[in-house]
Amino acid sequence: MVVASDFAEARLGRSGSFGSRGARTWSTPAPTPTAPSAQSMQRSVTPQSQMGQTAARTTSARTGGLFNRSGFMGGLMGGLLGAGLFGLLMGSGFFSGLGSMAGILGLLLQVALIFIVVRLVMGWMRSRNQPSYAGGARPEPMQRSALGGGSETAETPETTAAPMRPGFGSAPRGRPLKLESGDFDSFERLLGEVQGAYSRQDRAALAQLMTPEMMGYIGEELDDLARNGWENRLADVKLLQGDLSEAWSEGASEFATVAMRYELKDFVVETATGRVVQGDPERLGQATEFWTFTRSSGGEWKLSAIQQV
Incomplete structure (x- = not known):
């Protein structure tokens, strides 16, 4: 049952969000008509921005008082106040809980334990913060569309930044990048080639079509399949429908995030017998995802991230 649940979404990436988008890795891609929203990145080798943690510390500093301050002194003062209130409630005076050396040592031990637990919890909560960066003008919709077997290419906008929306930061990182019609042809071609190489378990082909980071994640999936x-x-x-979310450059690297809705047949077979163990070989399903591609200036586009809607 556990194995079956792992492959409930068996296609490439297993409906996860992973990879890197340069400086925008931990931001949400700009919405498009094809995909109005996207999941945050779940796995990436790109370090998460510290802006969220900095903002949290700034807010704490602005609103903090004696008992809001981090550190041992804040915990100690809170513990002393708690002990005094407990003494008052028991009718023995505000300082009755501190009447002996044993009581003081016991209190200090409790405060120290509480302080450690609070620090661990706060550190865990800060690590879950995922800031988003956005700004600029909304991209024109339907940069690349394939419907009913035909395809049309819309004019590429001059700017490809995300629309203004709440979050940490007020502008996208990197310089806006103008794409050509041939770039969208490459994205559509890569969609089919990556899926085909994955189906054949052709690791050599996959290594040519995606970044080393993505190859590591996909290689793990292929290893899991082989073990079973x-x-x-x-x-x-x-490809049924696609449009550009964002396109930008960082130094010598260029990035483009594209929302794509596509159909495919997706099923799992037993290698030794060819028996279908999951899915339906005759049924067409649909998926909508954000795919991010990257290249060095003048190089070939490669898949660098997949994010679910």
Whole structure:
């Protein structure tokens, strides 16, 4: 049952959000008509921005008082106040809980333990903060569309930044990048080639189509399939609708995040017998995802991230 749940979404990436988008890795891609929202990144080698933690510390400093301050002194004062109130409630005076050396040592031990627990909890909560960066003008919709077997290419906008929305930061990172019609052709081609190589478990081909980081994640999926004696077959991949979310450059690297809705046949077979163990080889399903591609100036586009809607 555990194995079955792992492959409930068997296609490439197993409906996860992982990879890198340069300086925008931990921000949410700009919404598009194809995909109005996206999941935050779940796995990436790119360090998460510290802006969220800095903002939290700034807010604490502005609103903090004697008992809001972090550190041992704040915990100690809170413990002393608690002990005094307890003494008052018991009718023995505000300082009755501190009447002996044993009582003082016991109090200090409790305060120290509480302080450690609070620090651990606060550190865990801060690590879960995922700031988003946004700004600029909304991109024109439908930069690349394929419907009913045909395809049309819309004019590429001059700016490709995300729309203004709440979050840490007020402007996208990197310089706006103008894409050409051939770039969108590359994105559609890579959609089919990556899915096909994954279906064939062709690691050499995948290594040419995606970044080393993405190859590491996809390699883990292929290893899991092999351990179970399975193959994830993907067939009849076809782009139905796609449009540009963001395109920008950072130094010598260029990035483009594209929302794509596509159809495919997705099923799992037993390698030794060819028996279908999951999915339906005859049924076409649909998926909508944000795919981010990257390249060095003048190089070939490669898949660098996948995010779910």
